[in-house]
Structure formats: C-alpha cells, structure tokens
Amino acid sequence: MNLVERKVPALDEQVFEARVEPGAEVVVIRKPGFRKRYATYATRYGSIDRVLVDPATGREVEVPPGAAHFLEHKMFDKPEGSILERFAQLGASMNAYTGHFYTVYLFSVVEPFEPCFQLLLDYVQDPRFTPESVEKEQGIIGQEIATAYDHPTQRLYYDFLEAMYRHHPVRDWILGSPESIATLTPELLETIHRTFYHPANMTVCVVGDVDPERVVAMVAEDLARRHLAPRPRPERRLPAEGPDLARPAVERRMAVSRPFVQWGVKFGAFPPDESGLRAAVLGDVVAEALFGRLTPWYEEQYRRHVITDRYWFGLSVVPGAAHWEVGGETGDPEAFTAACEQRLGEALSEGLDPGVFEAVRRKALGEFLAVLDSPEELAHGFLTDRFLGWDFYRRLDVLEALDAETATRWLREHADPRRTVRAAVLPREEVA
Template sequence: MQKQQYDQLQETVYSEVMPNGLRVYVLPKQGFSKTFATFTTDYGSIDNAFVPIGQKQSVEVPDGIAHFLEHKMFEDEEGDVFDTFGKQGASANAFTSFTRTAYLFSSTDDTAVNLHTLLDFVQHPYFTEESVEKEKGIIGQEISMYDDDADWRLFFQLLGNLYDRHPARIDIAGTAESINRITKDDLYTCYHTFYHPSNMILYVAGAVEPQEIFELVRSNQAEKEFAPMDHVERIEVDEPATALHSKAVEKMSIRLPKVLLGYKLSLHNETDNLLYQEARLELLLETLFGEGSEAYETLYSEGLIDDSFSSEAMIERSFSLAALGGNTPKPEETEARLLDIIEHAQTEGMDEQRFERMRKKLLGQLVKQLNSTEFLATEGTRYAFHGASVMDAVEIMQQVTFDDISGLLQSEFRIDNRTTSIIDQKAEADA
C-alpha cells in the first residue's frame, strides 16, 4: 500500500496494485456520511477497433457497443443487480463516455457488502442471445429519445463537423442500425479485452479505513482467475488537424434556436500533463466568456444569449476540443459576435486582471468540489488513468500564467480548425 499526502489540502490518497493488475485508490474522508465507489474501465465509445485479448488480428465492432455492454452488465442469472444494491441500502448507477465505462454506488453504511457486490457483478458477465435481442429494443428507444434532444443533436452535429474519421464523431449510444448488428459474441470479445483488471481502476472515497478496503479487495480478487494481459492494443485513426466542415445547420421543433462554436484542438497530445492543459483551457474560456466578463454581459444585455450559455473544455485520450454557445434568438449574429470577440482578443490581447479573478473563482469551485466524494471518485479515476492525481489540480491551477492562456489562444483557436453547429427552428409550414 502506497501513501501520497497533499499537505496544502490536508488530504491523503492510498493506493495499491493488485497481483492481477487492478489499481485501487482509497481517499478516506472521516466525518462524511456518504461513501462513493467507482469501478471503471479505460474503455468507451471511441474504442471500436482493437486487437482482442489472446488474438493477433484487429477487429472492428459495431458503434455503440461499449454503451450496450454497460446496460447488459446489470443483468445476471439472479436478475437485476440494481435490486440487490437497493436491498443493501445503496444507490447504484453507471455511465459510458467516449473513453470510460464506470459502475458506481453510494451508501451511508454497509460499504463492505456493497463493494463486494460492485466487484462481483462487474467481473461476472452474463449474456444470452435472447437478452441481447431484448436490449436492442430498449436502447433503440433511448437512441430515439436522444435524437429528439436538441442539445444532444447540437453537440454531436458539432463533433461531426470537426472530425472526419475519429470515432468521437459517432453518438455514444451508436445508431439503430449499428446496435442491431451487435451479437452476444461481440459483447464477450469487448468484455474480455477491456474489462481485464489491468485496464480498470477501483476508487473509493468516504468514511472508510484504507487498510480494510485493501484487504477486502485483495481477498475478493484472489478468488477469481483472469487471462494474462500486458496492454490493450487499440487501432488509432489518422485524423487531420483541420475541421471537416466549417458549419452545419439542422432544423427542429424548438422554442429557441441554438448555436455552438467549436475548435478542434491538439492538447490531448500532452496527456502526460493533462491537468495543466485542462487548467489552461478552462482559464482561457472563463477569461473570455465566463459570467462577469465584458463579452458575456454585453451579449446577455442585448438578448443574444441567456443562462444556457456555457463553455466546455474536453481533453480525452485521443482528441480534445473547446466549445461554447447556448440558446439564442439570432444564431448567425451570435456566431459572428463570438468570432469577433476571439479575433479581437488575439489581436488586442485579453484582460489580465480578469484572468486573475477567474483563477480565484475556479480555485474556489475546485476546493469546494474536493469535498464531494462523488467528484473525488469519478475525477480521481479519470486523472489516474492519465497517471495524474486530481489532488494536484489546485497547485497546477495556481501555476498557469497569463502568458500560458495567451499562447493557447494564438496557437489553437484558428480558422481552419473551427466549426459552427446550429439547431434552428422549423418554419410553421415544415413543423
């Protein structure tokens, strides 16, 4: 068991690598009532081409299979695992992102019992042809629901504009056509490759004793057998640095149009410094467009944006982007104004005092989040996959300089790597 102390935050993170390769992190928060645990695989929707464990040839699986697999993991011979957690006083959930699939629970007591349940059901796949076919209908309905969600369509239209070949352009749930191609054997292939303990992290944050957690996990894992595995071989695509399309407009039956401006970045190439890259990008976006900025206040007072306006910094394993936008009665005008603000900042510079205020704001938000066991477990896992610790975030945020974000604005926010996604209102005749 290793121990890493963070004196500035008065926190200690304990970790251990099990003999089968599973990485376990424990962050004790004495005095807290809720414990939060996540069991996460470094596997998401973009991992659709890889070399299966024990094989030499690569395969390409149907889009949406990581999300499909997440759904199927909650069923076993005994029934629905959600019911088991409920009877044990825990709240369970799961999610699939572009690069991760996580299974989690929160509870105020019986942590050991619920932790055993979490480890056991995730490490016990049970798929039948009948249950796979039944799930296709359920997920098909979910896909239809997202197809009717204007914000979801806005974002994935943006990704489709930015990326030519990278699977980030594909909806996490896949399409009705792609999930219909999924077989039981496909699910087992993906499971045995990506759900190997060496590709997974267990993170527990809350009122727990680290030594007790490690002893529980050691005992649990010693009872199971897994095939040897060195690493997961993923097939990467050769993606251009420029955006595929500069603009796309879709019409839907909505109350207000929506606009999203996006930039295809190269920050994921610096994954050994993930926290620094995220801090740079977040501070840049907050300095230019955060609440209280001149740009935000002007656009808001003119009625071009409302409270839905936000910016997003996304840095994942093999892609990164920045996006900003929201509801607007005049999407074309709002797009032009956002571009003017960025171009003016590139030629005339930004407000350094504003940058310092935003740094203090983000630091305050971060320190507050570090008191959330859910944030600690989910974000702690994400950074651990990149060899970093979420506890370093405060120090790194303090290290980012005004010159850092100014250089980022010049190098990454270009004409050739940007795009605009608009969801406009249907005309009454078209509705």
C-alpha cells in the first residue's frame, strides 16, 4: 500500500493519501474524537464538460447540457430499488450534487461506517440504466427545469452568466433544458459514465475518525473486482473565453414583489498552479473587504435600502473562468449597480483600507480554521481545490502573508472596471 501521511505545517491535521489501481485518488482526513464519518466519491465531471472522447471507440462525442446532473440522478436508481433506501436502512444520510466541474456522491453516518462506504464505492461504479427509467427521469427533471425557470434568483443567476461569458459553458444551466435532456439515452449515459467515472478521473475523500489503511484497502478491493484497464485522466476541453463580455447589461420581468439585481466583474482564468490559488484567496478576501458586512459601505447601502437582508457576494471560480458576483433583492437596482461601480472605482484609485482589510483577513483566517472542524465543508473545499489544481491547505499560508498593499496591487491587476456586468429581474408592470 502506497499510503502517504502528509504533515500540514502549523495545523494539527492528519491527511493521508494513496493512489489505488487503476488510478483513483484516495484521501483520508483523520479527525480523532469526531463521531460522524463523512465520505465522498467525486468525479472531475460537471456541467461544463460538453465533449468527450469515447474510450471504447476513440470517437469524439458531444455531451448535451444537463447530462452530468441527469446522470447523478440516475445513479441512485437501480432496477432493484433506490440507493436512498439502502443507506436509510443503515441509518446513514446520503446525497449527491452536481456543479460546473464536479459531481459528488456522499454519505454521513455515525455507525456503521464500513457497509455504508462499501455501498458508496459500489453504486457509483455500477451504471445500470433502462430506457423506461431514463424516460421517467426525463419527466421528473423536465418538471424540475420548468420550476427553476420560474425562480427569480435562478433566472438572475443564468442571465448574469450569459451576459458575462460569450463561449464558456459555465453560462449554460447545470440542469440543462427540457430539449437537451430529452436527447439522453441509456447508451449515451453509459458512455459518459465510462469516460468520466473511470477511477483515474475520481477522488475518494473520507473525513472522520477512521482507519486510513482500512479505507484504502476497501477502495482497492472494490476496484480490483471491476477489472478496469488503467487509462489517463480525460482531458477537459473548453472553448477559449476572452475578456470581452457577451453584453454588459440584461434585464427581465417576472412575477416578483421587488427587484433582484446582480452585478459582477469578469476576471481571466485562475490557473491550476500557485498563482491561481493566490488569486482565489485574494479574490475571496478582497470581495469581503469591498462588499462585506464589516465595511462602512455595506452599512450605508443597507441604511439606504439599496441592500436588504437578501444580499450575497463572492468569488466564483471554475476551470477557465472566474468572476465576482454581488447581488440581492433591492429597493433600487440602479442605485445598487452604481454603488458597486463606485466602490470598485474608489478601491482602484485609492487602494484598500488597511484597517478593514486586516479585520477581513483575520475573519477569513478564523473561518478557514473553523472549516477544519466541519467534515462537509472540509471535504468540499479540499475536493474543489484539488479539482482546480490547488492544495486547499496552502490557503492558510497565502492568507497569513497578505496585506492591504498586496491586495490593492492584485485588484488593480485583475479587476478591470470595463468588464462589469449587471443583470436584473424586475417586477411586472403594475396593471391598473
């Protein structure tokens, strides 16, 4: 067994890693004293992966929007019944989620760990789809999509992305469309599974008070009996996305009581190396320093009812693209956008306030350390950073070395005030 224990300097973390034939990564973050065991089985495959090379034929195959999410749903469903019930019988909670660049299957349980873990390893590698069950799912997810189309914040989210990106598939709905998922067949789903769920493309991550050697042995045992040939990890193919916006502003009317707005800044891609990780940490902290609740700016906008209790902001990163988003329900969408533009403009010309920046940096440090106590957040952070080519634990070192001056320099290099986008959902016109 090639199990390696990693020391994380300055943190009392016990991180074990192994590579298991034919290529799966296994990570165990041991948490002595924790009752709950949390396990994830994740693939580097999400909604932005829209083309594959079929390992059986070598041919390029187009993947319709929404396929990753659809496949996730279908994985629970076996001819003999739902996986959900089998986890429930073991007293475990199970779930899964699909993002732009990952699909994650997970469970948490106090006891018994091993049968649950075995079940997870097995069902994710066990694709069995019938035409009837695919058809049934097309009805269910078609309805889910129709419902999502009616949700103001969902519409806002994708209107915003479609305005910001010209080519990058992050602009497409993770759910797909009723038309795109209608093209899915059992055969295509199997091809997608064969390509993207090959162990070489996947990472198992267990957080909790478990025996790392036993975890690795169980993964090895499960994979050995599948006799899968080793294969390189599939390459991700993405269209080139330049700095230009699709369009700077977009709005739509819906059945809402008050307007929703989202403003944002388009960055270039954050690469899978140290500079990318640094950009990700800086992007988080600087967003907080500009738009966070600790700023006098926030307080002022809140008092003016430009910002309300429904308010959000943050950095969003996927392979090949990154942006800030600042949004919420607002009394005045124009004032909201103007306040964001002005805030960015002032920070670019005057630099970041060192006092606010230091408070925000300390808060971020505290939050980073707190994540280490939360198996769900830790596994998610570790996996997404891993899939972006970064080492999650390095965030601590980056955070520790930051100051307002460095952050201002970063902001000036990365945030171009000509690359801002505004999307709004407005109430329907009043009818007399």
